[in-house]
Amino acid sequence: MTAPKHIAIIGGGTAGWMTANLLRHRWARLGIDVTLIESAEIGTVGVGEGSTPYLRRFFATLGLAERDWMPACDATYKCGIRFPGWSRVAGYESYVHPFFNEADRELGNQFFTNACLRRRGQAADANPQDFFLAAELARQRRAPLYAGEGPGTDYAYHFDAGRLGAFLRGHALGLGVRHIVDTVARVERHEGGDIAAVQLKGGTRIAAELFVDCSGFKGLLINETLGQAFLPYRDNLFNDRAIAIPTALVEGEDLPSETVSTALRHGWAWQIPLTTRYGNGYVYSSDFIGDDEAERELRAHLGAAAEGASARRLRMRVGRADKHWSRNCVAVGLSQGFIEPLEATALMLIQFSVEGFIDALEGNGFEPGRRDAYNRRVNEMFEGVRDYVVAHYQLNTRSDTDYWRANRANRHISDRLASLLDVWDGGGDFEAELERHGSALMYLRPSWYALLAGMGRFPAELRPAPQSVTASQARARLHQMARAFSSHRSQLMGG
Numbered sequence: 001m002t003a004p005k006h007i008a009i010i011g012g013g014t015a016g017w018m019t020a021n022l023l024r025h026r027w028a029r030l031g032i033d034v035t036l037i038e039s040a041e042i043g044t045v046g047v048g049e050g051s052t053p054y055l056r057r058f059f060a061t062l063g064l065a066e067r068d069w070m071p072a073c074d075a076t077y078k079c080g081i082r083f084p085g086w087s088r089v090a091g092y093e094s095y096v097h098p099f100f101n102e103a104d105r106e107l108g109n110q111f112f113t114n115a116c117l118r119r120r121g122q123a124a125d126a127n128p129q130d131f132f133l134a135a136e137l138a139r140q141r142r143a144p145l146y147a148g149e150g151p152g153t154d155y156a157y158h159f160d161a162g163r164l165g166a167f168l169r170g171h172a173l174g175l176g177v178r179h180i181v182d183t184v185a186r187v188e189r190h191e192g193g194d195i196a197a198v199q200l201k202g203g204t205r206i207a208a209e210l211f212v213d214c215s216g217f218k219g220l221l222i223n224e225t226l227g228q229a230f231l232p233y234r235d236n237l238f239n240d241r242a243i244a245i246p247t248a249l250v251e252g253e254d255l256p257s258e259t260v261s262t263a264l265r266h267g268w269a270w271q272i273p274l275t276t277r278y279g280n281g282y283v284y285s286s287d288f289i290g291d292d293e294a295e296r297e298l299r300a301h302l303g304a305a306a307e308g309a310s311a312r313r314l315r316m317r318v319g320r321a322d323k324h325w326s327r328n329c330v331a332v333g334l335s336q337g338f339i340e341p342l343e344a345t346a347l348m349l350i351q352f353s354v355e356g357f358i359d360a361l362e363g364n365g366f367e368p369g370r371r372d373a374y375n376r377r378v379n380e381m382f383e384g385v386r387d388y389v390v391a392h393y394q395l396n397t398r399s400d401t402d403y404w405r406a407n408r409a410n411r412h413i414s415d416r417l418a419s420l421l422d423v424w425d426g427g428g429d430f431e432a433e434l435e436r437h438g439s440a441l442m443y444l445r446p447s448w449y450a451l452l453a454g455m456g457r458f459p460a461e462l463r464p465a466p467q468s469v470t471a472s473q474a475r476a477r478l479h480q481m482a483r484a485f486s487s488h489r490s491q492l493m494g495g
């Protein structure tokens with residue numbers, strides 16, 4: 001097969017526009033045309049305000065600097081995610097999943113040592129929020145940009161989903177992507193089964209050699225047309241609903257530089273700071289709480305700030321496609337699958353899926369022979385993220401509702417996750433266990449330590465530890481280091 005002449009993307013949400021940018025950026029030189037079709041009748045999901053650090057690479061690939069896109073998207077910096085209320089263990093009621101920095105070498109390693117001492121029964125301090133620079137920057141509401149000499153810091157972003165979509169659309173159009181606003185009414189197939197064209201309601205017929213399904217949860221091409229199975233994660237992850245309520249920033253207050261994900265009675269609530277407002281929402285399970293009650297609970301959690309603010313209710317299809325690339329169609333975004341947004345991984349999976357697809361197809365001279373390997377790798381990524389998210393629920397130590405008890409008692413977890421927990425609990429060689437699973441884990445050593453230690457997964461009975469760095473010693477050092485960083489508000493908004 002030679003390179004396709006024309007690729008059609010169905011869907012103009014974040015997935016569609018990220019895909020359009022990456023495909024056109026990489027393949028314009030080969031003369032490949034890209035058309036994106038989106039419906040004016042079917043909206044985008046309109047949420048998704050947090051990223052992982054990999055989004056930095058996405059913008060770098062496109063040659064876009066932060067000053068080019070951040071102001072247009074009300075974007076802020078993200079040092080990590082804080083998790084209050086997931087654990088009831090004294091001293092571990094709140095912890096941080098930080099982005100690991102070069103500057104963390106010394107204290108970060110001390111944290112790993114302390115966590116190992118503690119899981120083997122010695123009373124060393126091991127809450128990650130006391131040992132990582134990102135946690136201190138967030139505590140002091142500073143931006144993670146280091147102006148001086150020395151190692152840089154890693155970080156991610158928060159942004160307004162609608163504005164990010166509009167920005168990416170503008171950039172894609174600048175790269176020569178053709179944009180059609182119309183609804184796909186019918187999909188035509190070749191005799192052999194490949195997709196030949198889409199018929200739009202307005203009467204236009206768009207033919208292409210390759211189709212990208214970015215149609216959202218319904219999976220218009222991958223599920224409805226090609227009949228690929230959707231494999232739900234329902235047994236592993238109970239949450240299937242969300243409610244979003246924006247609130248105003250507090251005037252004069254410093255701008256937070258972290259996501260806060262607070263455990264509520266039947267799920268968890270996100271709070272994401274943008275330069276113009278907070279994005280808030282409650283992710284919960286309809287098996288345990290009704291929508292009205294969930295909205296009341298979220299409003300109570302947000303307090304006066306939510307008075308008069310309107311709520312959006314969303315349903316989530318959690319799981320993944322059996323095959324993401326089938327025939328001449330690849331599914332990207334919510335159509336290929338979704339893992340609830342606890343670790344804000346959806347855009348990262350979109351990026352990895354498209355980058356992997358480009359490499360697989362181009363690297364094979366545009367022969368689709370690498371389809372199986374691609375599908376295996378994307379499935380592995382989904383399963384890796386899923387296991388890390390499931391671990392949060394397994395490790396919770398709340399007993400106030402059936403929801404939390406059922407999550408903790410859930411035995412539908414992968415063998416890999418079960419084995420990680422066994423080795424941690426049993427005092428075995430956790431490093432070797434992480435190594436054994438390698439890149440399939442998706443989350444690296446600092447993240448697993450931050451989660452397991454941060455939830456206070458340690459023996460109840462502890463004996464005094466030999467010499468170890470205490471939380472207050474570490475905090476004093478971090479406090480000093482953080483002074484080289486400017487306030488988050490002044491970095492983004494001046495003044």
Ligand SMILES: Cc1cc2nc3c(=O)[nH]c(=O)nc-3n(C[C@H](O)[C@H](O)[C@H](O)COP(=O)(O)OP(=O)(O)OC[C@H]3O[C@@H](n4cnc5c(N)ncnc54)[C@H](O)[C@@H]3O)c2cc1C
Pocket residue numbers: 010011012013014015016037038039040041042043044045046047048049050051161182183184185214215216217220242281314315316332333334335341344345346347348
């Ligand atoms: C509650 C919640 C919180 C989230 N939080 C995060 C987060 O913090 N971080 C993160 O990375 N992700 C998050 N996500 C996921 C993120 O929102 C999505 O992955 C991302 O927005 C991509 O969505 P999409 O483009 O695949 O689908 P959508 O936004 O649903 O877009 C679908 C597109 O398909 C088009 N379409 C559908 N049918 C047709 C048709 N017949 N003809 C033409 N066009 C059609 C629609 O018009 C639309 O343009 C969250 C999701 C939810 C539900």
